[in-house]
Amino acid sequence: MKKRLITWAVMALLSMPAFSQQSDAKRINAYSDTIAQLNQTGTWFDATPAPTGKKAKNVIIIIGDGMGTAQVYASIVAQKGNSNFLRFPFSGFSRTYSHNRYTTDSGAGGTAITCGRKTDNYHIGMLPDGTPIPSFLSLLHDMGLATGFVVTSSVLDATPASTYAHVPYRKMYDTISLQMAQCNYDVMIGGGVHNFRPENRKDGLNPIDTLLKKGYEIAYSLEDMKKSKAKKLVTFFCENYYGPIAPGRDPILAEGTKKALEIVSKNPNGFALMIEGSQIDWACHNNDADYMRAELADFETMLRIVLDFAEKDGNTLVVVTADHETGGLVLTSGDIDKGKNECKYTTDGHSGVMVPVFSFGPGAEKFSGVQNNIDLLPKVFNIMGRKTYLN
Numbered sequence: 001m002k003k004r005l006i007t008w009a010v011m012a013l014l015s016m017p018a019f020s021q022q023s024d025a026k027r028i029n030a031y032s033d034t035i036a037q038l039n040q041t042g043t044w045f046d047a048t049p050a051p052t053g054k055k056a057k058n059v060i061i062i063i064g065d066g067m068g069t070a071q072v073y074a075s076i077v078a079q080k081g082n083s084n085f086l087r088f089p090f091s092g093f094s095r096t097y098s099h100n101r102y103t104t105d106s107g108a109g110g111t112a113i114t115c116g117r118k119t120d121n122y123h124i125g126m127l128p129d130g131t132p133i134p135s136f137l138s139l140l141h142d143m144g145l146a147t148g149f150v151v152t153s154s155v156l157d158a159t160p161a162s163t164y165a166h167v168p169y170r171k172m173y174d175t176i177s178l179q180m181a182q183c184n185y186d187v188m189i190g191g192g193v194h195n196f197r198p199e200n201r202k203d204g205l206n207p208i209d210t211l212l213k214k215g216y217e218i219a220y221s222l223e224d225m226k227k228s229k230a231k232k233l234v235t236f237f238c239e240n241y242y243g244p245i246a247p248g249r250d251p252i253l254a255e256g257t258k259k260a261l262e263i264v265s266k267n268p269n270g271f272a273l274m275i276e277g278s279q280i281d282w283a284c285h286n287n288d289a290d291y292m293r294a295e296l297a298d299f300e301t302m303l304r305i306v307l308d309f310a311e312k313d314g315n316t317l318v319v320v321t322a323d324h325e326t327g328g329l330v331l332t333s334g335d336i337d338k339g340k341n342e343c344k345y346t347t348d349g350h351s352g353v354m355v356p357v358f359s360f361g362p363g364a365e366k367f368s369g370v371q372n373n374i375d376l377l378p379k380v381f382n383i384m385g386r387k388t389y390l391n
């Protein structure tokens with residue numbers, strides 16, 4: 001335990017040359033009772049197992065980056081009654097503000113969801129004062145569960161990075177790639193090989209070698225990934241970022257999710273996955289409704305795969321939410337029968353509105369109502385009956 005904390009502390013020190021380490025406990029406490037309580041008790045979460053109800057063995061947290069209520073409704077209409085969002089028995093809302101901004105970025109938003117703590121915009125996996133914090137994948141990995149993530153962006157992008165990295169600035173890709181190579185998750189699916197290649201790095205290090213030495217198979221194409229029988233798998237399907245799903249991108253979200261489930265579901269202790277539809281955000285930044293519709297349709301396909309698995313399995317908690325809304329999307333009119341929406345965007349940035357939360361499986365009812373984004377993870381640990389490593 002101590003060794004792990006020291007490792008984080010060293011990693012944080014190494015990765016923040018320009019970052020003030022001045023502790024500001026007051027500022028943190030003022031924003032969050034949870035953090036104040038945790039600082040006093042020395043525990044991350046009140047993870048007392050639920051007194052009643054079935055425990056979840058597995059958890060899948062799905063993030064639609066930039067996916068607000070309007071984006072979800074656009075998908076529900078577009079699917080003409082067959083939307084997978086309609087399969088969730090419970091839903092609620094999540095408040096997304098970050099520690100220092102009304103409107104969050106994906107760094108602080110991802111960190112809130114995956115690590116359960118508010119932080120400043122652009123931070124990844126650390127508190128505003130630079131203290132590194134573990135993600136649910138990191139904690140559950142240490143408890144012997146299989147872990148991994150699937151994204152439609154670079155594996156180094158803010159949301160996936162929030163599950164394994166601890167840096168004060170989300171674009172520190174050289175550092176983030178070193179931290180990914182050390183995280184030991186079973187399966188990491190996305191793009192973004194650029195910063196792993198020594199010739200593209202300032203330090204000349206070779207994190208690809210580290211991954212290979214740790215026993216990972218690296219798939220450079222979708223076909224290689226599908227054929228792989230590896231127990232530990234990383235994919236680098238593109239140099240930096242994937243293109244949009246229409247036209248052209250491989251069905252990485254659907255096929256990656258299938259492959260990740262195949263790998264992690266073999267662990268008898270259970271598993272934890274983070275899956276992100278990354279480009280709903282990019283489409284909405286571009287105010288491009290057709291791009292957004294295609295990414296949402298791709299997201300629906302992934303949801304079908306996950307929900308079919310969870311339905312059959314019966315022990316898997318699925319939570320779908322967003323880190324924030326993007327585009328200030330308004331659906332001014334449409335045609336329900338034809339599955340058409342008239343989309344108007346009010347910004348090319350993020351907005352501060354609440355985002356939806358959908359839940360399925362054991363304990364799903366706990367996610368109804370209006371909650372804070374940092375409340376999601378304590379609920380997950382509670383439903384899994386898991387104490388955290390500091391308890």
Ligand SMILES: [Zn+2]
Pocket residue numbers: 066106281282285326350
């Ligand atoms: Zn964005």
